[in-house]
Amino acid sequence: MSGYACRDCEDSGWLDTPDGNAVVACHCREQLLASRRSRSLSAVIPRRYRGASFDRPPISSMPSAQVDLVKSYVRQLDERLAEGRGLWFFGGVGTGKTTLAMLVSQAAIDARRGVAIYSLPRLLAEIRSTFEDDAEGGYVDLLDRLAEIDLLQIDDLGAEKTSAWVLEQLYSIVNARYEAQRSIIVTTNLERDELAVQIGERTVSRLEEMCELCPLFGEDKRRFEAVDMRDKDQPPAPDLRLA
Ligand SMILES: Nc1ncnc2c1ncn2[C@@H]1O[C@H](COP(=O)(O)OP(=O)(O)OP(=O)(O)O)[C@@H](O)[C@H]1O
Ligand SMILES: [Mg+2]
Known part of the structure; x- marks a missing residue:
């Protein structure tokens, strides 16, 4: 090595x-420059999702149609990014949306592409704060970098209601990426129309055209684990009261 x-x-x-x-x-120069440009953006796979693989749980136990869709995206990563194609993970709480989205971002990072990973609340907070203490063009620079990065992952779309100004900034990022054909990956619990109410029709409309829908169904896997534990043949809890 x-x-x-x-x-x-x-x-x-x-x-x-x-x-x-x-x-x-x-x-490799183009990719090298892209990965340098992305360094000041958040590109960290959270610990819980690190090292995820198609061959291991939880992904190996997820519905195969959805996993295949992600597999084929990862396999054709360069083409998909070149075409500005993205993925839209939609489904209930704890169905694996973020897990699959992180797998795509991980593959793009491994391929040395520029990747930015944000939850929507964090992204909006960052835009707000760079705008407020903007001394040397930090705000414009942030928007430019978010618009230019090879892959932008936005988790928890529609998770919070925010101001019209902030939503306009989100629109401008999505629109810039739409026009330049750059990929976005989103995860959301909301139905399309609910999402449009939260973040705006124009933003949702563009995302819809850019992304392929990957719906996830089923129980909340976090909750399912807790129920599993209860169902096991557990000995009764010791009586800790003083005799
Ligand atoms: N099909 C599955 N089988 C087993 N475990 C799973 C499955 N899908 C997800 N998990 C596990 O459930 C937990 C929740 O997954 P994840 O965070 O990807 O859900 P999510 O859909 O993004 O939830 P939320 O809507 O709350 O953000 C994780 O610990 C993940 O490993
Ligand atoms: Mg999630």
Whole structure:
């Protein structure tokens, strides 16, 4: 193992010409620049979702049609990102939406693409705070970076009601990505029309065109585990009262 993502240029982005008198851009340079640009955005897979794999639970026990859809997205990652195609995970609480979305982001990070991962409340809070203490164009810069990154994952879309101003910023990011054909992955508990009430019809309409719908059904898997435990043949709890 060389430790470099690109062994040709050792992650410098440049290659020497055969005569050694000049340098030319390495084949990885575009991706290298994209991944550098994304560094100041949040691109952290939360600990719970790290190391997820198609071969292991919980993903191996999720409905196969939905898993296949995600598998084919990951397999064709470069094409999908080039076309600006995204995924829209919709379903009840605890059905695996974030798990699958994180798997896609992880695959894009592994492929050294620029990825930003936010829950909607956090994204909006970040936009608000950079706007409030904007000294050196931090706010405009943030919106530009969010618009340009290869893949933007927005989790919990519609989770909070927010101000018209903030929703306008969200619209401008989604619209910029829509126009430039850049991919977005979203997760939401809300039906399409409920979501439109929360974040605006124009934003939802664009997301609908950009994304393929991946519906997830079933029980809340967090809750299911708790019920499972109760059902097991447990010995009665010891009586801790003093005799
Ligand atoms: N099909 C499944 N089988 C077993 N465990 C699952 C399954 N789907 C999800 N889980 C587990 O349930 C928990 C919830 O998954 P996840 O966070 O992806 O749900 P979600 O749909 O995003 O929920 P929310 O709407 O609350 O954000 C996780 O611990 C995950 O590993
Ligand atoms: Mg979730």
